[in-house]
Amino acid sequence: MHNLKPIVLTSPHNDQVKRWRKLQSRKGRQTLGTLWIEGEHLLEESVKAGWRVRALIVDQEREAEHRQWWEQRIKNVPVYFLPTRLYRTLADTETPQGIAAEVEIPKREVDPAIPADGVLLLLDAVQDPGNVGTMLRTARAVGATGVWLGKGTVDPYNPKVVRAAMGALFHVPIRMIDLHEELPRLRSAGYRVVGTHPRGDNVHFDVSYPGRTAFLLGNEGRGVDPELMRWVDCKVSIPMPGGAESLNVSVTASLLLYEYLRQQRGGSLDC
Structure with missing residues (x-):
């Protein structure tokens, strides 16, 4: 009782x-x-x-x-x-x-260590609560080591984010950061930073993602800040043979994270 x-x-x-x-x-x-x-x-x-x-x-x-x-x-x-x-x-x-x-809300470390391995989701000024909540939910599903929120990104504790995340908020490591400072640190720690761009150099299915990968996704309207793009190791695009102009940022995040997971799992089965 x-x-x-x-x-x-x-x-x-x-x-x-x-x-x-x-x-x-x-x-x-x-x-x-x-x-x-x-x-x-x-x-x-x-x-x-x-x-x-x-x-x-x-x-x-x-x-x-x-x-x-x-x-x-x-x-x-x-x-x-x-x-x-x-x-x-x-x-x-x-x-x-x-x-x-x-x-x-648990107190966050001021300067926590960069994860030794795994996949990170980096968000640059993503403002829609539903998008951020959905990305947290997907990050939990694939076992991402963290979601880092750059300046201008919606508060992860916004009620609409909390609802869209469906409980993932409580399980995925979250950091509020300055991406201009953290991207160089990630690269120095051996992470490959992958940026999304509608005219990226590579189709994301064709790129090999190492164990230490950080996906950088941008604002719903303008995309990733060009100043941040200079820290990107590889620009990728999502193929859209059907002719769509763009995809929702949370859908893009899901495609990237699951391609990373597929590659880490390796192997193939006849079905």
């Missing part, structure tokens, strides 16, 4: 409610060092990954629907019951699931 008695909050002017409302903005999340997540699935993933739950917030009219779940998984954490109308003012989805949490 959960050993903390639920606290009922009814006023939108309550200090706790005001605190959770601040989590709707990037500035609020940075100031408080926490984020707001909704639904049992995302809560489950955050708990599995060891992220600390600061508070559990439940729609009072739906508490019976979620009680067994939280009593089995969330221990010694304050639980707050809110009337439906008040809960909905905090929820970020059109059809709230009735359970949410304030979760601590």
Whole structure:
């Protein structure tokens, strides 16, 4: 059983409610060092990954629907019951699931070591939350060693990113970096930096990707900053024989990451 008695909050002017409302903005999340997540699935993933739950917030009219779940998984954490109308003012989805949490954002190392091996995804000013969330989800699926977010990239703790990532946010190593500083360091560490360009020198299927590979993807409108391109070892393009002008950046990331995975696995089977 959960050993903390639920606290009922009814006023939108309550200090706790005001605190959770601040989590709707990037500035609020940075100031408080926490984020707001909704639904049992995302809560489950955050708990599995060891992220600390600061508070559990439940729609009072739906508490019976979620009680067994939280009593089995969330221990010694304050639980707050809110009337439906008040809960909905905090929820970020059109059809709230009735359970949410304030979760601590793990403190990041100021200058962490570059991974010894593996594939990295580097994002230059990618601004669409759905794209970043999808790329985090794909990065987790292929076992990427990290997703590094350059300046101008959307906040990874934006609620829309969190939802699109489907729990990957809690498992993929994320860094907020200056790509102008980190690209030279990656190359010095033996990484091959691969940039995407619609008129790249090579079709990405034809390129051999070594164990240490970093894919650089750019802004949805302008692509990769030309200043960053000078640090790229190889420019690749995605073949589009059907005549499409371009692909969504998250689709491009998926194609690159899975080609890398295919090459690392090697071999072939008759089917």
